Amino acid sequence: MRKLFHWPLDPASRLVRLVLAEKKLEFDLVTSPPWKPVEEVKRLYANPVGPVLIDQGQHGRVVANHTHAIIEFLEEQYPDIRVLPSLAPERAEARRLWRWVENRFEAEINGSILAERIAQAVQRTNVPDSTLLRRGAHSLRGVLTYLNALCEQHSYLTGRVLTVADLAAAANLSALDYFGDVSWDNVPDLRDWYARVKSRPCFRDLLKDSIVGTKPSPQYADLDF
Template identity: 40%
Template sequence: MIRLFHVPLSPFCRKVRLSLAEKKLEVELVEERYWEKSTDFLRRNPAGKVPVLKMDGKILTESAAICEYIEEMHPTPVLMPNDPEGRYEVRRLVNWFDDKFHNEVTANLLYERVNKKVMGAGYPESRAIKAGAKAVKYHLDYMGWLLDQRRWLAGNAMSLADFAAAAHLSSLDYISDVDWNRNENVREWYAKIKSRPAFRSLLADNVPGFPPPAHYADLDF
């Protein structure tokens, strides 16, 4: 049995969940309060971060590396292009969302609104929330520009880049922090990826104390 130690709204965990589901790999989800830094958890990952995947008798950490491991072990359906240029573009965009988007948007919105309360780490900072709300517009515009030229974010086939983006945006959508009317290309892209069977478990998430908006699990928004 594959086991994933995760937090439901973590975009890094969601990216791994999407990869596993797209490959039709059954997984046991174990919620991990990683901020409590339990001894058992730190044995699994001394970095004290989720996701942590137990698969093939191995303990795997770091979401991008986990997703590429899954891709290499289960290459169909394909989520990484065969050519070096295509793989570069996917990796560039995965890093874009997991680094730049995360630092400018996710950390300022999701972490301030939800994580702080769950972790008992104080109150949201209005300055951070304002910065995140401003930055997300820039990122949606950039995604729209990419989708003007391509069917999917990294090219003409769906890839890990789309899962990375969808993982972050779905987490923000859970707290109604995405303006889907800002860019029609992005809205249509998200509707396509949201409708995939791999997305079902994400749409079923429910975080105690933070009920999702009515549109969150609605495939037609």
């Protein structure tokens, strides 16, 4: 069995949940806020980064931290359903875009827009930082434009089949979409792509997520948004 320490609107946690669900692997969720990890996580790692997975499988107990370590482990140990392509060139491109998505969102968007929204909703800070929000919105527009261009060429971001790059992008966008911060009307091909990904069975539990005191945006769980 598996146990995933996560926080519902953390994009890294969402990505691991999507990969586990896409692979049809059962797991239990334990809520562990990034700013206040639960004691079990602190005993495992002094400074955990992102989600932590405990897998009690045929090779014994394995503990993995961070999206790349967790997902590469899952790909090796549970290859029946893959989120990385079988051909090396396509696999390299999926890994490149996966890393690009995580780096761009983490460096330019999540630390501004998402962090401000969460601070308002969960930590109840008083005044949002408008400069940070404007900077994040500018970066988000650039990322959306690039991803939309990819979707003009293919059904999925790297080609004809879904990969971890799609799940990484969807994990980040879904967290922002919870607060209504994605302007889908400006990126119609990306919106169609997101509707396809959002309609997959692996996404069902994410669309049920909510945080106390802050309702999701109207289109968050709408498959025909």
